[in-house]
Amino acid sequence: MGGAWxxxxxRIDDYRWMIPKSFMNGMxxxxxxxxxxxxxxxxxxxxxxQQVANAACLPGVVKNSLAMPDIHWGYGLxxxxxxxxxxxxxxxITPGGVGYDINCGVRLIRSNLTEKEVRAKLDVLVTTLFHxxxxxxxxxxxxxxxxxxxxxxxxxxxxxxxxxxxxxxEDLDHTEENGCMDGADPDKVSERAYERGVRQSGTLGxxxxxxxxxxxxxxxxxxxxxxxxxxxxxxxxxxxTGSRGFGxxxxxxxxxxxxxxxxxxxxxxxxxxLACAPVKSPEGRDYIAAMKCAANYAWNNRQCLMHMVRTVxxxxxxxxxxxxxxxxxxxxxHNIAKFERYKIDEKDxxxxxxxxxxxxxxxxxxxxxxxxxxxxxxxVIIPGDMGRNSYxxxxxxxxxxxxxxxxxxxxxxxxxxxEAMRRHDRNTLLKELGAKGIKVMAVGKETLAEEAxxxxxxxxxxxxxxxxAGISKKVCRMKPIxxxxx
Amino acid sequence: MKPFEIVDHTADISIKAYGKxxxxxxxxxxxxxxxxxxxxxxxxxxxxxxxxxxxxDKEELLVEWLDELLYNFYTKHIIFxxxxxxxxxxxxxxxxxxxxxxxxxxxxxxxxxKAATRHGLNIVxxxxxxxxxxxxxx
Numbered sequence: 001m002g003g004a005w006x007x008x009x010x011r012i013d014d015y016r017w018m019i020p021k022s023f024m025n026g027m028x029x030x031x032x033x034x035x036x037x038x039x040x041x042x043x044x045x046x047x048x049x050q051q052v053a054n055a056a057c058l059p060g061v062v063k064n065s066l067a068m069p070d071i072h073w074g075y076g077l078x079x080x081x082x083x084x085x086x087x088x089x090x091x092x093i094t095p096g097g098v099g100y101d102i103n104c105g106v107r108l109i110r111s112n113l114t115e116k117e118v119r120a121k122l123d124v125l126v127t128t129l130f131h132x133x134x135x136x137x138x139x140x141x142x143x144x145x146x147x148x149x150x151x152x153x154x155x156x157x158x159x160x161x162x163x164x165x166x167x168x169x170e171d172l173d174h175t176e177e178n179g180c181m182d183g184a185d186p187d188k189v190s191e192r193a194y195e196r197g198v199r200q201s202g203t204l205g206x207x208x209x210x211x212x213x214x215x216x217x218x219x220x221x222x223x224x225x226x227x228x229x230x231x232x233x234x235x236x237x238x239x240x241t242g243s244r245g246f247g248x249x250x251x252x253x254x255x256x257x258x259x260x261x262x263x264x265x266x267x268x269x270x271x272x273x274l275a276c277a278p279v280k281s282p283e284g285r286d287y288i289a290a291m292k293c294a295a296n297y298a299w300n301n302r303q304c305l306m307h308m309v310r311t312v313x314x315x316x317x318x319x320x321x322x323x324x325x326x327x328x329x330x331x332x333x334h335n336i337a338k339f340e341r342y343k344i345d346e347k348d349x350x351x352x353x354x355x356x357x358x359x360x361x362x363x364x365x366x367x368x369x370x371x372x373x374x375x376x377x378x379x380v381i382i383p384g385d386m387g388r389n390s391y392x393x394x395x396x397x398x399x400x401x402x403x404x405x406x407x408x409x410x411x412x413x414x415x416x417x418x419e420a421m422r423r424h425d426r427n428t429l430l431k432e433l434g435a436k437g438i439k440v441m442a443v444g445k446e447t448l449a450e451e452a453x454x455x456x457x458x459x460x461x462x463x464x465x466x467x468x469a470g471i472s473k474k475v476c477r478m479k480p481i482x483x484x485x486x
Numbered sequence: 487m488k489p490f491e492i493v494d495h496t497a498d499i500s501i502k503a504y505g506k507x508x509x510x511x512x513x514x515x516x517x518x519x520x521x522x523x524x525x526x527x528x529x530x531x532x533x534x535x536x537x538x539x540x541x542x543d544k545e546e547l548l549v550e551w552l553d554e555l556l557y558n559f560y561t562k563h564i565i566f567x568x569x570x571x572x573x574x575x576x577x578x579x580x581x582x583x584x585x586x587x588x589x590x591x592x593x594x595x596x597x598x599x600k601a602a603t604r605h606g607l608n609i610v611x612x613x614x615x616x617x618x619x620x621x622x623x624x
Contacts (some may be wrong), residue, residue, distance in 0.1 A: 072497050096605075137596070272545070
């Protein structure tokens with residue numbers, strides 16, 4: 001496993017590289033990686049291109065096995081991988097193409113507050129958030145949810161939060177899929193997943209998940225920034241988390257089942273983590289119904305967390321959330337499988353799009369975008385590491401044509417956790433971030449050093465590639481000033 | 487022979503586990519996993535559990551075993567640190583596992599492991615020692 005990539009990477013243009021179909025037996029389509037000359041070097045150092053080639057072997061895969069510039073080595077599909085299968089041509093769905101953290105995603109909230117106003121209360125704000133937001137390994141929430149409500153969360157997603165006082169209905173308009181995928185079936189979820197999901201609605205978790213207070217420090221597209229009511233110095237809040245133990249257990253349950261499907265459906269894959277079943281098979285359908293439960297659970301989780309953030313801001317700034325202007329700009333899912341229609345060889349096809357560490361990026365005019373944003377394109381929220389930047393972008397028509405409307409999802413790691421910890425200890429890192437004006441609080445002993453900025457690729461380079469390649473367009477950039485980690 | 491070692495992996499965490507027998511390999515893989523999840527230094531046991539797992543083949547069995555332990559860790563809130571495989575065949579195992587409730591040991595927790603993955607999993611025997619590399623999603 002691992003090691004540097006020795007296979008071919010043929011340059012297509014300034015931002016695309018191809019792994020030809022001839023590279024490996026079993027590849028049904030070529031692999032295409034989005035990267036510039038700088039990023040491709042770090043991509044070659046890691047064996048992720050092999051995982052791009054492996055994914056090209058999935059039955060029913062169409063066009064290309066894609067990877068975004070934040071690609072790094074994962075399991076099954078690489079992180080940053082996008083795969084589309086034709087459901088009418090025995091196309092498969094693979095839990096390894098979605099990941100364990102089903103509907104891991106990001107939401108961004110704006111405010112009327114300025115950097116100066118927030119800096120004046122930054123210590124108390126970060127400390128109060130840290131003590132209010134449950135975070136860390138196996139963290140539990142104070143939100144009590146009955147068995148009946150757990151099932152409601154699975155079928156109604158973020159609406160459950162709104163109906164139970166954790167937000168307003170306008171939040172749903174600004175959430176991908178309105179915070180709920182149809183077709184979720186709680187009967188397809190194991191007892192174990194229920195058990196792992198108990199009291200985790202409204203928890204951040206650990207690892208790369210975070211809550212950040214940010215300040216807009218660059219604007220690239222003034223009209224679009226105005227659309228989101230953002231200007232230089234505006235304060236935003238970003239929440240990055242997913243479906244917690246509930247989703248992890250669902251992926252686990254179905255990955256196991258799909259290994260058995262390989263012989264049943266006579267499917268051969270180069271990596272068992274790509275175990276799969278035809279979308280239209282009973283096993284495929286069951287996984288999709290369960291995956292949707294986890295996706296809905298995750299949207300509700302971020303909805304509940306946002307409510308806690310709003311409550312803390314009200315307390316700290318002694319003003320109502322309405323006066324503080326704490327509205328949701330957008331919420332994206334970046335580990336998910338979706339059913340979307342695209343033209344393949346001039347034919348309109350329903351495809352199963354796996355986005356594992358990739359963000360949907362619908363272009364202007366797409367009917368899935370709420371009317372107030374529609375003529376601009378779908379907002380794309382890209383979190384960076386805790387020492388650099390995060391971005392808002394807009395989806396494009398070109399993404400719909402080239403990448404099944406997909407773009408990057410973050411910075412992407414370039415150092416292992418072990419290597420990151422060798423570089424610096426927690427205290428040195430806290431001091432360094434403090435000197436940059438960033439107040440950080442973390443629950444885990446090792447999370448901070450593992451998640452240090454230098455463990456990630458430079459998000460600015462990653463975002464420049466998707467912008468220049470035209471698969472999304474930069475709107476504005478934020479820098480962190482307060483960070484909560486699990 | 488080291489029981490296990492942490493191996494560099496860009497996105498997640500990976501370990502290499504070793505054993506003079508397959509039983510020992512499975513026990514050491516579990517030790518390696520809980521060393522990622524928690525600081526086990528000086529921990530004593532206060533509770534025990536019997537677990538049984540079955541699977542298609544040995545590699546699947548290893549993943550199932552580790553995921554069974556994670557499930558018990560997250561739902562029973564026990565940090566496991568002693569693993570005794572009582573019986574191991576190609577497709578099933580039974581084990582006695584011991585640990586301590588998280589409770590006041592909360593500060594021992596380190597990384598949240600979502601699952602043991604099947605990525606590149608292959609149990610091999612080199613010079614009489616069994617070894618396997620496992621990638622964990624964290």
